[in-house]
Amino acid sequence: MEIPSKYEPQSAEAKWYAYWLEKGFFNSVPDDRPAYTIVIPPPNVTGVLHMGHMLNNTIQDVLIRRARMRGYNACWVPGTDHASIATEAKVVQKLRAEGVKKSDLSREAFLEHAWEWTHKHGGIILEQLKKLGASCDWNRTRFTMDEKYYEAVIDTFVDLYNKGRIYRGERIINWDPAAKTALSDEEVIYKDVQSHLYHLKYQVVGSNEFIVVATTRPETILGDTAVCVNPKDERYKHLHGKKVMVPLVNRVVTIIADDYVDMEFGTGCLKVTPAHDMNDFMLGQKYQLEIINMMNDDGTVSEAGGMYIGQDRFAVRKQIALDLDAAGLLIKQEPYSNKVGYSERTDVVIEPRLSMQWFVDMKELSKPALENVMNDNIKFFPPKFKNSYKHWMENIKDWCISRQLWWGHQIPAYYTEDGNWIVAKSLEEAQEKCKSQYPEYTGGLKQDEDVLDTWFSSWLWPIAVFDGFYSEDEVSYYYPTADLVTAPEIMFFWVARMIIAGYEYRDELPFRNVYYTGIVRDKQGRKMSKSLGNSPDPLVLIDQYGADGVRVGMLLSSPAGNDLLFDESLCEQGRNFANKIWNAFRLVNGWGQNTEKAQPRGSAVVAVQWMNARLNQVIDQLNDDYDKFRMNEALMNTYKLVWDDFCAWYLEMVKPPYGEKLDEETYSATIEIFEKILTLLHPFMPFLSEEIWQTIRDRKEGESLCVAQWPTSYSTDGEWLDGFEAFTETVIGIRNIRKDNAIANKEKLVLKVLSQDGGLSAYHAAVEHLGNIEATEMCNEKPAGCYSFIVKGREFFIPFTEKFDVGAELKKLGEELNYTEDFLSKVRLKLQNERFVSNAPQQVLDLERKKEEDALHKITLLKTQIAALGK
RNA sequence: GGGAGUUUAGCUCAGCUGGUUCAGAGCACCUGCCUUACAAGCAGGGGGUCACUGGUUCGAACCCAGUAACUCCCA
Numbered sequence: 001m002e003i004p005s006k007y008e009p010q011s012a013e014a015k016w017y018a019y020w021l022e023k024g025f026f027n028s029v030p031d032d033r034p035a036y037t038i039v040i041p042p043p044n045v046t047g048v049l050h051m052g053h054m055l056n057n058t059i060q061d062v063l064i065r066r067a068r069m070r071g072y073n074a075c076w077v078p079g080t081d082h083a084s085i086a087t088e089a090k091v092v093q094k095l096r097a098e099g100v101k102k103s104d105l106s107r108e109a110f111l112e113h114a115w116e117w118t119h120k121h122g123g124i125i126l127e128q129l130k131k132l133g134a135s136c137d138w139n140r141t142r143f144t145m146d147e148k149y150y151e152a153v154i155d156t157f158v159d160l161y162n163k164g165r166i167y168r169g170e171r172i173i174n175w176d177p178a179a180k181t182a183l184s185d186e187e188v189i190y191k192d193v194q195s196h197l198y199h200l201k202y203q204v205v206g207s208n209e210f211i212v213v214a215t216t217r218p219e220t221i222l223g224d225t226a227v228c229v230n231p232k233d234e235r236y237k238h239l240h241g242k243k244v245m246v247p248l249v250n251r252v253v254t255i256i257a258d259d260y261v262d263m264e265f266g267t268g269c270l271k272v273t274p275a276h277d278m279n280d281f282m283l284g285q286k287y288q289l290e291i292i293n294m295m296n297d298d299g300t301v302s303e304a305g306g307m308y309i310g311q312d313r314f315a316v317r318k319q320i321a322l323d324l325d326a327a328g329l330l331i332k333q334e335p336y337s338n339k340v341g342y343s344e345r346t347d348v349v350i351e352p353r354l355s356m357q358w359f360v361d362m363k364e365l366s367k368p369a370l371e372n373v374m375n376d377n378i379k380f381f382p383p384k385f386k387n388s389y390k391h392w393m394e395n396i397k398d399w400c401i402s403r404q405l406w407w408g409h410q411i412p413a414y415y416t417e418d419g420n421w422i423v424a425k426s427l428e429e430a431q432e433k434c435k436s437q438y439p440e441y442t443g444g445l446k447q448d449e450d451v452l453d454t455w456f457s458s459w460l461w462p463i464a465v466f467d468g469f470y471s472e473d474e475v476s477y478y479y480p481t482a483d484l485v486t487a488p489e490i491m492f493f494w495v496a497r498m499i500i501a502g503y504e505y506r507d508e509l510p511f512r513n514v515y516y517t518g519i520v521r522d523k524q525g526r527k528m529s530k531s532l533g534n535s536p537d538p539l540v541l542i543d544q545y546g547a548d549g550v551r552v553g554m555l556l557s558s559p560a561g562n563d564l565l566f567d568e569s570l571c572e573q574g575r576n577f578a579n580k581i582w583n584a585f586r587l588v589n590g591w592g593q594n595t596e597k598a599q600p601r602g603s604a605v606v607a608v609q610w611m612n613a614r615l616n617q618v619i620d621q622l623n624d625d626y627d628k629f630r631m632n633e634a635l636m637n638t639y640k641l642v643w644d645d646f647c648a649w650y651l652e653m654v655k656p657p658y659g660e661k662l663d664e665e666t667y668s669a670t671i672e673i674f675e676k677i678l679t680l681l682h683p684f685m686p687f688l689s690e691e692i693w694q695t696i697r698d699r700k701e702g703e704s705l706c707v708a709q710w711p712t713s714y715s716t717d718g719e720w721l722d723g724f725e726a727f728t729e730t731v732i733g734i735r736n737i738r739k740d741n742a743i744a745n746k747e748k749l750v751l752k753v754l755s756q757d758g759g760l761s762a763y764h765a766a767v768e769h770l771g772n773i774e775a776t777e778m779c780n781e782k783p784a785g786c787y788s789f790i791v792k793g794r795e796f797f798i799p800f801t802e803k804f805d806v807g808a809e810l811k812k813l814g815e816e817l818n819y820t821e822d823f824l825s826k827v828r829l830k831l832q833n834e835r836f837v838s839n840a841p842q843q844v845l846d847l848e849r850k851k852e853e854d855a856l857h858k859i860t861l862l863k864t865q866i867a868a869l870g871k
Numbered sequence: 872g873g874g875a876g877u878u879u880a881g882c883u884c885a886g887c888u889g890g891u892u893c894a895g896a897g898c899a900c901c902u903g904c905c906u907u908a909c910a911a912g913c914a915g916g917g918g919g920u921c922a923c924u925g926g927u928u929c930g931a932a933c934c935c936a937g938u939a940a941c942u943c944c945c946a
Contacts, residue, residue, distance in 0.1 A: 005909065190946080278946095339946085387875050388944050395945085488944085523882090525942095556897075557883050563942090565883065573898070576911040583909035590908070633885075636897065651908085658907050732915085739915060745906055823892070836929040844890050844930090851892070 003589065007582035009546030012691040017130060025068075025706050026135045028075035030477040036072035037481035038064055039462050039511075040136065041494070042144065044083035046090060046121040049128040051520040051528055051554075051566060052487065054538045058551045059517060059631055060485045061134050062683040066626065067482070068135070069679065069710040075478055076135060077465045078126055079142035082118070084408035084454040085179055085187075085345050091117050091407065107406050107449075114407045131539060133547050133686045135706065142465045144457040145409070152469040153409045153457045154425055156505075161423040165361050166401075168413070168421070172281040173400050175353035177299030177313075178346040181404040182357050184453060184493075185397060188341040188350050197336035198321060199267065201329045202227055205243040205252055211236065212331055214266025216338060217276075218324065219316040221246055222305040223294040224253060226272035228283060231257035233268050246271075247329040248320070249306065256287050275354040293354055297404075313351065358402040358411060358450075366396050368503035369496060378499060381515045381629040382561040385488055392492050399497075401453045408451030417443040459497035462510040469505070484511040487519065488561065515629050518563035525565060541571055548685035549575035555635045555684065577639060578688050581681070584647050585692045588674060591656060593667035602765030604666040606720075607653035610763075611673050613720040614645050616713035622680060638680050646677060649728070653766050671696060676711045726792050727763035733789035734771035737798055740808070741787070748774040752783050752797035784868065790861055793854065810869055817862045824855040 020026060028035075038060050043053060060076060068074035091114045092102050102110060126141065142149060160166045174183040198218045203210045213227060224246045229236040240257050253272075260283065261270045274284025275293040284291055294305035301308045301316055308316045324330040341350040370393040372378050373386060380386050402411060414430035415421045420438060422445070424430035430445050460469075468475030480502070486495060495514060502510035520528050528535035541550045552574030557564060600608075618641045625634035650673070654666050662670065674696060682689040682705050693705040738745065749771070753760070755778040761767075768776060779797075786797035787809065830836055831848055840848075 003908095006911075185946090384876065385944095391874060391945070491944090559884070562884085567883090567898095569898075570883095572911075576909095579911050580909065583912085585908085587908035628887095630885095633896095636885090639897080647908085648913090655907095735914065739903075745904095745914090827892095830930080833929060839929045840890075847891060854892090 003586050005583065005586070007546070007578050007688060009548065009578070009687060010543075013131070013133070013547055013687045016687055016690045016694075017133065020135065020704065020706055021138075023702055023704065025704060026076070027137050027139055028073055030474060031073055033071060033073040035075060035478050036064070036067035037075045037077070037478045038483055038485070039077045039465055039481055040079060041484075041486045041490075042079045042081040042142075042458060042461065043125045044086055045080040045118055045123070045143065046083070046087055047125050049125050049132075049538045051535055051538060052517075053125070053129075054132065054550065055520055055554045055564060056485055056487070056517050057129055057132060057134050058554045059515065060483075061132070061551075061686075062555070062631060063483055063485070063626075065135055065683040065686060065706060066710065068706065069682065069708060071709070074135075075137055075140070077140045077142065078129070078134070078136035078138060079140075079461075079465060080122060080126065080144070081454060081458055082143065082145045082408060084403055084405055084451060085181065087114065087118070088405050088407040089179060089345060110406050128539060131542055131547060133551070135686070140465065144454075144461075148467060148470070149457065149460075149464050150409055152460055152464045152467075153452065154412050155469060156460060156501075157409075157412055157452065157456070158423055158425055160360060165365060166358060166423075167361060168356065168358050170354060170356050171359070171400070172276075172278045172352050172354055173357055174341065174343075175297070175351045175355070176343040176346055176348060177297065177351055178343065178348040179405070180297045182355065182400055182402060183343060183350065184400050184455070187344045189344050190339040190341050192337060193340045194335065194337050195340070196321075196333050197266065198324075198333050199331040200247050200271075200324060201331055202244040202247060202269075202271075204239065205245060207242075209239075211239065211244060211255075211269050212267045213269045213271045215271055216336060217317070218320050219301070219308075219313055220273045220276050220294070221249060221271060221320070222301065222307065223273040223275050223292040224249070224251065224271050225274060225284070225289045225292060226253050226287065227255050228258055228261050228270045228272050229255060229268060230259055230261040230263045232259070233261075233263050235268060247324055248327060256283070258283060258286070277352050281354065291354060295351060295353060299348075299351060357400050358413075360399040360401055360456075362396045362398055362500075365500050365504060366393055366496075369393065369499040372503070372509055373499065378509050378511065379513045381513060382559075384561065385491060385514075385516055389491060389496065393496065399453075401456045402448075402450040403453055404449075405451050406449075408454065409457055411448040411450050411452060413448040414445040415448065416441055416445060421448075455493050455497055458494060459501045460505075462498055462502065463505055475506070479506060480509050481511045483513045483515060485515045485517060488516040489519075491516070513629065516561045518561060520564050520566050523565055523567050525563075528566070536566075536568065541568070545571040545575040546578060546687070548578050548688045552577055552635065552684055555632055557632060559632055560629050577643070578685060580643060580647060581685075581688060581692070584642070584651060585674070585696065587651060588670055589696070591667070592661045593664050594661035595664045597661070597663040600663045600666045601654075601656075601769075603769040604654040604663070606763050606766055607650050608666065608669040608673075610720045610724050611645070611650045612669075613716040614641070614724075615673065615676055615711070616716050617721065618645075619680070619711055619713040635684055638684065642677060642681070646673070652770055655769075675708075678705060679708055679711055682706065682708075723761055723763055726761060726794075727766060729791045730763075730767050730796060731770045733791060733796060734767075734773070734798070737787045737789065740812075741801060743801055745772060748772055749798055750774060751776045752779050752786065752799070753777075754779055754782065754795060756780070757794045782864070782868070788865055790858060793857055795861055806869055810866060813862055813866050813869070817859065817866065820855055820858050820862065824852065824859065827851045827855065 040060065041056065064074050064076040094117065095102060095113060129136065157166065174185065174188050176183050195216050197214050197216055200213050200215065200218060200221065201210045202213055211227065227244055229239070236255070239255050242255050243252050244255060245252055260279065261268065272280045272283050272289060274281045274289050274291045276295065283289070292304050294302055295313065296302045299313045300310050301313070303309060308319065321330060321333060342348065343350055370390065373380065373389055380389070412425060413421050413423050414427065416434065416438065422430045422433045422437065424433050427445065427447065434441060434445060462479060462481050463469065463475060466475040466478050468479060484495065498510045502508060522528055522534040526534060538550070545553065550571050553571035556570050556573060618637060621637050622634050625637060654662065654670060656662055675693065678689040678693045686706065690705045734749070737743065743749070751771070751773045753776065760776065764776065767773065783797050785800050787800065788795055788797045827848055831852065837845065
């Protein structure tokens, strides 16, 4: 059978993914084994795979595959999020392209379009994840608007309302005039903007005096209902309680005094617009000011503004500045840089706006969530994120959960015609309740038009995917889940709230560990985005480098919490690695075994001993790496195990003479070692490892590496590992002599050693094999006419060939002598320091003395070598 | 404005309790090789003011103080 010299991923990927699915290896049902659960961070239902998903899901797949091999009942639950505002925006856009306005449609008709869109585009991303090799239990795929999930969200709302945790109130909220909806604080992005600071003149009534107010939003004077100064401010003390005229508007308002005002900022005078600023609203409440809502939901000036009605806020800003100037009321206009909030979704400037919304009271709810992260019941990786989590949780604000959208979970509040409301699961229940609460009322009930914030459904994800609100069957087995892998950007949106919901509804943490991935950036450090066009298509990458290659590429440079500068060459490295493994397989496969040949060669015997010791060492190392969620180190350690230890050393050590097969004993040991290595590789490179694993030995139907057992280490003699270093140094010594003197590798050499240095190491047969040494001679005294090198105090000699260059050799030895003498003097300096000798621990002292001794010995050797050559 | 973090090779990063010949890894780079698995490879090699300044200590990349630059989060 001819095996291609390059690994061809495409066929292997399709074949083994289908096999895994067919055998149901990814499916999980509760049983006696301990559960290991991951719930996927549900991507937007109509989203497509981007590099962030690749990273995130590769990590999850590595974790879940390893857990599966370690004997856990591994369950990775996939699913999608309805993504209220993002999806609705897309549907609106699509309809607009077809000439249909959302406002022309009924709610029902619009939702029909939305569902149609969802069914058409929904789940594409899940299909893409399969290409990556994601081992999700696809039977469990959930959607946040599934019937049962929807019910859970509604029940949660009703429950929290009944507990007094949800209230309805008029507050200043972040208003997105493009999407025409309220946003939570987390959906607002602050950007640095070059704008202007306008200094406006407010005439004091009944006087020639005026005061000056500085503002960046002059159009909001239409809603001014007071002017405020700091009570300590001497400049304005005489004006407290006086009236001023709002410029242009000519509304008469009072000057109030409150220490909220910063005397240093601007002129120390603040205009108060309770309907359009968070802090002004607070002042408005405190001093019972009139509230004038001068803006429509689309950002144009409302009737209440009295002027500029119907014009856009930014047009008005320009115009009003001109008009104020014309009226002599604009004192100056200076450039000013400040931060302005933008909508995460629509990227328009957020308008603080007074409106009636639903809120969750977070104070009490959030307490266990803070406590259990700070005491490490829930662990964050890296732990630095605990800081910002703590800061946020300690200053948590109430959560605005209503959105003026249609796509989502409709708020289960029902209004009477006279403005009372009833919260109930359904209209029928609401009607029942209405009868007892308002027995006189005979009119109808109308459900709240708004839907809930998307995160109000996804915060239930780890519970709801197991139908945990309605049945204990699964949730009691799978919950709490093991690990959550997500981006730090959604720590507050999602992670914190899942923890809150977990304690509220299960009285338990939702997951034990949270692994925060970084942001995938391009080589220049820019965030990958559609508009920059700097994001490669993940599927194209998979096609080019193989899924395994891309997985390796993603993991090679991404410690938890660090941003990842993605470079396609990393995938190339991954592909090359796959090819390296493939060729190791070809080599072993090509050797085959000879069952007649019973006696293993000396070199092979030590190779097997050492490789097993090394494997055990690496297995321990990997387990430690995984425990600490150091995925990239686990990968790098596996990479070096394969490339350096297995390919560069082990396979060379056991390599039979050309044309011969391996003896039976070495062959079976090699296959076993290879299998273990494939097991360790499987979480990173599932396809390649399965492909080789299936071929390297006869397998029964239904066997698979993905359910094979993760290897455990056993204690081995450390001596094998110690001796190995001297061995490799010896081989390198021989190679260097060959290279420096242009001695071909094919040319066999004689090696001489001094018998006074003791017996040969157990590795000596391997030294001869790799160094192409035909004989090793023991000498009683230093042989003349030889190249030599020193390994750990032992000198090796190789007879000169005709190309020997005395000058070069002397130079090299001289350099080494200088270095060693320099080193010796540094060590001696330390040892001569009395304070070091009296203070340092014995261990450190001994070590320094050993260094001194070794260096002295080496110097003696080098000096005799130089003397011998100089003759 | 408030908070957190980072700074080690050309790049991306390790360096765990201050002490091992400790200054490391991978990639990149340089030199030589188509050596009977792999040129997507093999063998060898160069490369550092551990951001800066001071302090603590017998001993500092590591601890402390200050300075600078960058990044992120929050308002």
